[in-house]
Amino acid sequence: MSLLSKFAAVAQTRAALGDHDPTGVVMERMLSATRALINGRPTLLAGTNNYLGMTMEPAAIKAGQEALAEAGTGTTGSRNANGTHRAHKLLEEELAAFYGYPHAMVFTTGYGANLAVMSALLDAGDAVLLDAHAHASLFDGAKMTRADTYTFRHNDVDSLDKRLRRLGEQAASTLVIVEGLYSVTGDLAPLADIDAVTHAHGAMLLVDEAHSLGVIGEGGRGVVESAGILDTVDFVVGTFSKSLGTVGGFCVSRHAELGLFRYASRPYIFTASPSPATIASTRVALAMLRDQPERRVHLQRLCARLRAGMAQLGLPVNEVPTPVACVPLPNREKALDTWQRLLDNGLYVNVMLPPATPGNEAMLRVSIGAAYTEADVDEIVLKLGEVLD
Numbered sequence: 001m002s003l004l005s006k007f008a009a010v011a012q013t014r015a016a017l018g019d020h021d022p023t024g025v026v027m028e029r030m031l032s033a034t035r036a037l038i039n040g041r042p043t044l045l046a047g048t049n050n051y052l053g054m055t056m057e058p059a060a061i062k063a064g065q066e067a068l069a070e071a072g073t074g075t076t077g078s079r080n081a082n083g084t085h086r087a088h089k090l091l092e093e094e095l096a097a098f099y100g101y102p103h104a105m106v107f108t109t110g111y112g113a114n115l116a117v118m119s120a121l122l123d124a125g126d127a128v129l130l131d132a133h134a135h136a137s138l139f140d141g142a143k144m145t146r147a148d149t150y151t152f153r154h155n156d157v158d159s160l161d162k163r164l165r166r167l168g169e170q171a172a173s174t175l176v177i178v179e180g181l182y183s184v185t186g187d188l189a190p191l192a193d194i195d196a197v198t199h200a201h202g203a204m205l206l207v208d209e210a211h212s213l214g215v216i217g218e219g220g221r222g223v224v225e226s227a228g229i230l231d232t233v234d235f236v237v238g239t240f241s242k243s244l245g246t247v248g249g250f251c252v253s254r255h256a257e258l259g260l261f262r263y264a265s266r267p268y269i270f271t272a273s274p275s276p277a278t279i280a281s282t283r284v285a286l287a288m289l290r291d292q293p294e295r296r297v298h299l300q301r302l303c304a305r306l307r308a309g310m311a312q313l314g315l316p317v318n319e320v321p322t323p324v325a326c327v328p329l330p331n332r333e334k335a336l337d338t339w340q341r342l343l344d345n346g347l348y349v350n351v352m353l354p355p356a357t358p359g360n361e362a363m364l365r366v367s368i369g370a371a372y373t374e375a376d377v378d379e380i381v382l383k384l385g386e387v388l389d
């Protein structure tokens with residue numbers, strides 16, 4: 001058996017996709033924050049996580065262009081070894097102020113933020129307790145540590161309570177990890193209850209707000225804000241790659257120790273810091289996210305419209321309208337076929353296949369954002385209705 005033998009199975013999986021390869025989609029040209037040219041055809045994008053439409057925001061583009069001209073194309077190394085740019089510090093101060101915490105740390109990706117925070121916090125003898133539907137980056141973060149890893153049933157506070165009870169004394173060195181808004185199914189975590197149960201057992205809570213920053217909460221601070229746990233949650237992580245329209249990640253905390261993670265976190269220490277252009281665009285996008293609540297208000301209206309449309313099609317919907325909806329399908333063949341027919345009909349959505357899906361289901365995932373119009377949402381629902389039997 002050579003190292004390459006395992007790719008025979010990968011090749012089979014690839015071959016089974018036939019002409020329907022979702023990973024092969026090329027956006028030949030971006031036409032706007034909501035449309036791209038795919039296979040030569042203008043296509044409505046309903047699977048980009050561009051929740052506030054920031055990718056095409058002129059002020060964010062201009063700030064990035066200016067930073068490119070002034071500070072160059074890259075940082076050429078990590079902050080510990082090769083230096084911090086002033087803009088990194090400013091963005092950290094702005095993020096800390098936005099959440100009302102003393103500390104913030106910026107990372108090169110959201111994925112890296114999860115690895116960095118978890119590997120700094122968790123060691124042998126500690127435990128990590130993840131919601132079963134948590135993102136792959138959170139499970140990968142757990143693998144990087146020597147902590148004992150457990151899961152509890154998705155959004156099930158009793159299951160969390162039981163697990164923590166079973167951990168006994170180890171609960172005091174346990175990190176509970178959940179998402180605010182779940183990325184595939186679009187449902188919200190019952191964060192107030194999760195926070196209370198976690199702390200009742202003496203454990204700490206980390207919430208990944210990748211999909212809720214800028215979307216949920218009156219000030220856009222995510223589900224931690226709408227659930228009223230900003231004063232009690234221990235760590236909030238997030239990404240710049242969705243509502244802020246750039247790339248990068250962050251962690252904010254009320255705990256002063258976050259400032260020491262810079263000396264203890266290998267995924268932070270041993271990777272290059274975000275580029276000047278990325279930081280500059282992110283700072284502008286964060287200011288807009290904070291100062292333009294009307295984007296959120298418009299998005300909320302669209303979420304309600306999407307939810308109503310999905311319900312009319314007989315599809316399952318979440319209690320609270322969010323920009324993420326999913327369409328369960330009986331198997332992977334049906335999911336791939338439906339996905340392809342939608343694309344051929346000018347609608348791009350995501351296809352999610354087992355084993356990377358909650359409950360190992362095949363499904364399509366739809367997401368919208370503040371740059372969409374009501375007519376766009378109606379078009380998404382109409383096109384879904386045309387292909388679903």
Ligand code: PMP
Nearest residue numbers: 109110111135137183210239241
């Ligand atoms: N956490 C969650 C919940 C995510 O959905 C994602 C990405 N989809 C990440 C973290 C990683 O973020 P990024 O893509 O910015 O690295």
